[in-house]
Amino acid sequence: xxxxxxLLVPKLxxxxxxxxxxxxxxxxxxxxxxxxxxxLERIFSSHKKQKESLEIIKKLLSRADHxxxxxxxxxxxxxxxxxxxxxxxxxxxxxxxxIYDKPVLGINSDPERSEGALTNVSTGEFGKxxxxxxxxxxxxxxxTRLKVEIDDKEINELAISEIFIGEKExxxxxxxxxxxxxxxxxxxxxxxxISTGAGSSGWYNSASRYLFPDGNSFPKTSREARFILTEPYxxxxxxxxxxxxxxxxxxxxxxxxxxxxxxxxSIDSLKLIKLREGARxxxxxxxxxxxxxxx
Numbered sequence: 001x002x003x004x005x006x007l008l009v010p011k012l013x014x015x016x017x018x019x020x021x022x023x024x025x026x027x028x029x030x031x032x033x034x035x036x037x038x039x040l041e042r043i044f045s046s047h048k049k050q051k052e053s054l055e056i057i058k059k060l061l062s063r064a065d066h067x068x069x070x071x072x073x074x075x076x077x078x079x080x081x082x083x084x085x086x087x088x089x090x091x092x093x094x095x096x097x098x099i100y101d102k103p104v105l106g107i108n109s110d111p112e113r114s115e116g117a118l119t120n121v122s123t124g125e126f127g128k129x130x131x132x133x134x135x136x137x138x139x140x141x142x143x144t145r146l147k148v149e150i151d152d153k154e155i156n157e158l159a160i161s162e163i164f165i166g167e168k169e170x171x172x173x174x175x176x177x178x179x180x181x182x183x184x185x186x187x188x189x190x191x192x193x194i195s196t197g198a199g200s201s202g203w204y205n206s207a208s209r210y211l212f213p214d215g216n217s218f219p220k221t222s223r224e225a226r227f228i229l230t231e232p233y234x235x236x237x238x239x240x241x242x243x244x245x246x247x248x249x250x251x252x253x254x255x256x257x258x259x260x261x262x263x264x265x266s267i268d269s270l271k272l273i274k275l276r277e278g279a280r281x282x283x284x285x286x287x288x289x290x291x292x293x294x295x
Contacts, residue, residue, distance in 0.1 A: 004081035006064035009072060009095050010054050011087030011109060015047040050109045053123035057086055057107065060130050074098050082133075082292070088114035093268045096145075096160045096289050103140055105133070105292040117201055118160070120293060129294050139293040143220040144196045147286030148267065151279055158286045159267045161199030165255055165281060166191020166230075168262035168272075173233065175258035178242055181251070185242040190231035192255060194247070194283055197222045199268075204228060211244055223249045223285060247285070255281045 012020065019029055033040050058066065064084070067076065072095065077083060083104045085095040092106040106119035107126055116122075121129070132138060145158035166174035166189075174191040177184065195204035200217040208216045208228045216226065229243040247253050256278065257263050263275040275281075 005079065006061055006082045006084060007077060007080040008057065008061060008064045008066045008084045008086060009069055010066065011069060011091040013047040013050045014043055046110050046113055049112075053109055054086060056123055056127060057084075060127060069094060072098050074100070077102065085119070087119075089116065089118040090270075092118040093160055094270055097157045097268070097270065099289065100287065101290065103290040103292050105294070118198060120291070126294075132294050133292070137295055139295065141221055141291045141293050142288035143198050143291050144223055144225065145286045145289055146194065146196060146225055146283055148265065149282040150265070150273065150275070155267070155273070157267055157271055158289075159199075160196065160289055161268045162193055162195040162203055163283060164191055164193050164203075164266040164269075165257065165275075166263070167259050168264050172259070172261045174263070177256040177258065179254040179256075180242060180245060180247075183242055185240070186258070187229055187240060187243070188233040188235075189229045192227060193230055194225050194227040194253065196220070196225055200226065208244065220291075225283070225285065227253060247283070249285050252282055252284045255283075257281065
């Protein structure tokens, strides 16, 4: 492990992000928060804890390189043997979009406020077991990802959680034709959601409650995806028989978008791609994300 290169990619805290996006000093930001009626104690407490945790991680991984997420790209990440994402689940998703085959470890920077569905360990836990990483004493779990093709052009980003196809404004009716396992059906609803196991405890789990009251999450390593038509419209001319299903290895689902307002496809709610009316989208199981599980 001593010869392996480690890359640490920390997220910005809310305070740091807001200072950057609003171009404010910290003092100016405090006044902004007060004007908006936000909870200053909660925000700055989280900021302090995350900064302290990051310093702990940096000291433990003294030989690791650090790069901010805005500078991250597929070329510079490929130079490393191990990637460590320090942040929450959304940050982990973001980092995963730049990784092809490198193993990644997710550290939850704020367990009190971040669900940690995708991040493996907290700072405290990592402090106790990080030597197992240095000794190569870890497992690799392969989490399923999805690849997307639009009008015969492959999108160069893999989804670790979910893909959504529909109107950008959810109050607009979404229309599409779905083709799957020899079946074809025209559908109306609030959009189509396709989830991996990693994403199945989030948006998909909530969206599928009308069919599965107790939820429908499944393991991150399952080599399958599941789809659900959200808020389906059932009318005299709209019988629905294909509103949910499983996409297995070597299977493909095709969607022809018929939406004509602001149709788009979302990859992990991070990458949004505008669709033309009549766009053909194909989705299948892609290369898995190699996730480190420390012993």
